[in-house]
Amino acid sequence: MTQTIFTEKAPRAIGPYSQGIQVGDLLFLSGQIPVDPETNEVVENDIVSQTNQVMKNIKAILDSQRLSVKNIVKTTIFLKDMNQFAVVNEEYGKHLEDHRPARSTVEVSRLPKDVLIEIEVVASLK
Known part of the structure; x- marks a missing residue:
């Protein structure tokens, strides 16, 4: 059964x-x-702003289910430019505090709405 x-x-x-x-x-x-x-608009076209908005969106969905970033078990980060990896790592880490889920990061040629980053998440309800 899915919800x-x-x-x-x-x-x-x-x-x-x-x-x-x-x-x-x-x-x-x-x-x-x-x-x-x-x-319903893309935020500023810089990697710091975009990473922070993505994490806010993730937190909002988790919060709607009474979950937090501590429930995240796996993320996949899609980057338009792997040269931005260090900056993304820093901003992403701030949102997770000391939690360290499994993660993959890949560079892609293009993302929806020509954004710089997309992150998908798997979280545990326990």
Whole structure:
């Protein structure tokens, strides 16, 4: 049995997918891009602002399910430019504090809305 996840505090899906799906004790979040849910616009075109908005969106979805970043077990980061890896690492780490989920990071040629970063998450409900 699956449950679709939705919150107004994160951007609406821009295609035929949901913000997240719960299956058993796992929550799978769709890739979050740096869209401000209030304006439905992409935030400034710099990697720091975009990384922080993505993490805010992730936290909003987790919060809607009474979860926190401590529930994250795996992330995948998609970067437009791997040269931004160190900056992303620093900003991402600030949001996780001392929590260290498993992670993959890959460079991609293009992302939706031509953003610089997208992050997808798997979280445990326990």
